[in-house]
Structure formats: C-alpha cells, structure tokens
Amino acid sequence: MILIVGGAGYIGSHINKELTKQGFKTVVFDNLSSGKKELVKWGEFFQGDLGNIEEIRKVFKDYQIEAVLHFAAFKAVGESVADPQKYYLNNVSNTLNLFKVMRENKVNKFIFSSSAATFGNPQYIPIDEKHPQSPINPYGETKLIVEHIMRDYSAAYDFRYVALRYFNACGADLEGETGEWQGSSSNLIPLTLDAAIGAREEIGIFGTDYPTPDGTCIRDYIHVTDLAEAHVLALKYLMEGGASDCFNLGNGKGFSVKEVVDMAKKVTEIDFKVTPKDRRAGDPPELIADSKKAKEILKWEPKYFDLETIMKSAWNWHKQFKKTV
Numbered sequence: 450m451i452l453i454v455g456g457a458g459y460i461g462s463h464i465n466k467e468l469t470k471q472g473f474k475t476v477v478f479d480n481l482s483s484g485k486k487e488l489v490k491w492g493e494f495f496q497g498d499l500g501n502i503e504e505i506r507k508v509f510k511d512y513q514i515e516a517v518l519h520f521a522a523f524k525a526v527g528e529s530v531a532d533p534q535k536y537y538l539n540n541v542s543n544t545l546n547l548f549k550v551m552r553e554n555k556v557n558k559f560i561f562s563s564s565a566a567t568f569g570n571p572q573y574i575p576i577d578e579k580h581p582q583s584p585i586n587p588y589g590e591t592k593l594i595v596e597h598i599m600r601d602y603s604a605a606y607d608f609r610y611v612a613l614r615y616f617n618a619c620g621a622d623l624e625g626e627t628g629e630w631q632g633s634s635s636n637l638i639p640l641t642l643d644a645a646i647g648a649r650e651e652i653g654i655f656g657t658d659y660p661t662p663d664g665t666c667i668r669d670y671i672h673v674t675d676l677a678e679a680h681v682l683a684l685k686y687l688m689e690g691g692a693s694d695c696f697n698l699g700n701g702k703g704f705s706v707k708e709v710v711d712m713a714k715k716v717t718e719i720d721f722k723v724t725p726k727d728r729r730a731g732d733p734p735e736l737i738a739d740s741k742k743a744k745e746i747l748k749w750e751p752k753y754f755d756l757e758t759i760m761k762s763a764w765n766w767h768k769q770f771k772k773t774v
C-alpha cells in the first residue's frame with residue numbers, strides 16, 4: 450500500500466490516479482484543510498492531520514504501508530511571509546511527525562514535493578540541480594529545510610528519498626476526472642480562468658518592462674499529468690534500490706505572463722479585463738528548469754508541454770465552477 454499524504458489536493462489527486470492506473474494500491478491521508486474529499490476518487494481515504502501523531506500512527510496501523518509520497522503543505526508564498534509560523538509548523542514540524550512514524554514502522558521510502566522556490570533568484574538559467582539553493586521567502590525555506598532533514602536522515606538511518614522540485618504545476622487531468630479546486634490557488638492559470646468565469650474582475654500583469662521578448666515575466670509550466678508520471682517513476686526507482694536524490698521538474702521552455710493570458714482568452718473564448726501593474730518585489734524575469742537529470746535517471750519524458758494543451762485541460766476542469774459564482 451502506498452500512502453499519499455495530502456492526496457486530496459491538486460497534485461496528490463493526479464498522482465493517486467496515476468498510481469492506481471499503474472496497479473498500485475493507495476491510501477490518502479489528508480485533513481481536508483485545502484483538499485477536497487471529492488478529489489479522492491481512487492484507493493482508500495483516511496481523514497487525519499499531520500499535526501496529530503496518533504492519527505499518523507493509526508493510518509500506519511490500519512494499512513501495511515510500503516512507501517510514502519508527501520504533498521501536504523501550505524504553499525502560498527505571500528502568506529508565508531506574513532505568517533511564517535504557520536508554514537514552519539505545517540511544512541517542517543509536521544513532516545518530522547511523519548518521519549518519526551515512518552521510522553517506528555520501518556518504512557524507508559519517501560517522495561517529497563519540493564519546489565523551485567528553494568533556489569531563490571536564479572544565478573543562471575536553465576536551473577539545474579547544481580544551482581545554489583537560497584530561498585527568498587519562508588515557503589521556500591520550509592522546503593529546503595525538509596530537503597536537508599531528508600539528506601541527514603538518509604545518511605544516518607535506513608531511509609531513502611527522492612525530492613522532486615516542481616516549477617509551476619499546471620493543467621488538469623486530460624480525462625477531466627480531477628483538477629485544481631477553484632479558489633485554492635494563486636497561480637496564474639487558475640486566476641486567468643477565474644477571470645474568465647467571472648469569479649474575479651480582472652487579471653493584473655505585474656511588470657511589463659522586464660528584459661523578455663514581450664516585457665512580461667517568463668515561467669516554466671509543467672503539466673500535472675507529467676508530474677504524476679515522474680512520481681510513479683521515482684517510486685519505482687526507490688523500489689528498485691535507487692539512491693536518495695533530488696530532481697528538478699519543468700518543461701524547460703517557459704511561457705510569458707502575456708502568452709498565458711492570451712492563450713486563456715483564446716481557449717475560453719472570453720475576453721476578460723487585463724490590467725498592467727507595477728513589478729512585484731522579488732519576481733525574477735525568467736525561471737526555467739533544466740530537467741535533464743530526471744530524464745536520464747528516472748527516464749521521465751514529459752508529454753504535455755504545449756501551452757494550448759495545458760490551457761484546454763485546465764479550462765475543461767475549471768469551467769464547472771462557473772455555476773457556483
């Protein structure tokens with residue numbers, strides 16, 4: 450049985466589907482703080498909070514857990530600056546509870562949702578695994594601290610891990626079975642689709658004078674189904690005895706804010722309001738991943754990196770929320 454902590458959320462629900470498709474048995478552990486029971490469509494569900502170690506012990510007692518995938522965290526960068534305690538408690542301290550129970554049960558395989566936010570401002574692009582890690586906000590710090598804890602546990606104990614550092618996760622299941630719940634994210638694509646369904650009045654473009662071809666920031670968008678595939682490959686890698694390691698996951702290409710907004714208008718056929726605004730502090734002009742290592746070692750081949758495919762899959766999911774506003 451594979452334990453998916455945070456499996457009622459956006460990315461975890463896609464991994465749950467992919468693992469099930471590939472024949473794994475899964476159990477989702479989630480407190481539904483941002484996740485939705487409706488997204489747990491595969492495997493078993495155990496409602497519990499990582500802050501409560503007895504609830505973690507219970508899920509390990511009820512199920513024979515072979516490996517753990519950990520998605521449960523808070524992820525809003527701005528909120529982490531305003532309320533760092535909330536982030537250190539949930540993202541770091543609660544992860545230590547999980548590690549404690551894993552060790553009590555001699556479960557030694559772990560896959561962690563890390564982030565491009567561990568790198569901070571890029572010193573060069575594309576960003577590979579050797580790029581220095583120097584986060585510029587508490588959210589990124591929490592992810593880097595967990596990476597360091599895993600490194601130390603792996604050196605000291607019988608514990609092997611894979612840290613997957615996602616760039617911008619995007620899109621939705623191509624069969625429309627799961628996706629990002631409306632209102633649960635401050636990422637650009639769900640926000641543009643919110644503008645399309647009338648759930649927000651406008652989309653602000655923060656900075657139109659960056660040194661990029663159209664003056665707006667460029668980010669690396671990686672389809673959530675490609676992320677799901679990477680997790681299954683990482684799990685098989687650990688099951689086959691692979692050593693602890695970290696991988697950057699992105700599409701290596703990048704789209705500008707303007708390209709994303711224009712594509713949202715094209716795919717939805719809705720002309721929402723777009724307002725140019727001042728730059729935001731700490732937004733680098735360009736963030737692009739180098740994912741060669743994941744391709745070489747995990748044999749990962751992302752498939753859905755075309756912006757139109759990404760947007761269509763996101764819209765196919767997101768438009769259901771139109772009726773709720």
Ligand SMILES: NC(=O)c1ccc[n+]([C@@H]2O[C@H](COP(=O)([O-])OP(=O)(O)OC[C@H]3O[C@@H](n4cnc5c(N)ncnc54)[C@H](O)[C@@H]3O)[C@@H](O)[C@H]2O)c1
Pocket residue numbers: 454455456457458459460461478479480481482483484485497498499500519520521522523524539543562563564565614615616617618619633636
């Ligand atoms: N979405 C992105 O673009 C992105 C990029 C890089 C990294 N990540 C990381 O990937 C992971 C998953 O992100 P997501 O976008 O699916 O977020 P999400 O909010 O949709 O999913 C997180 C899930 O964890 C659950 N959870 C949170 N705290 C919990 C706790 N204490 N106990 C039990 N369950 C808890 C939530 O209810 C939710 O279901 C996070 O760790 C996030 O930091 C996301």
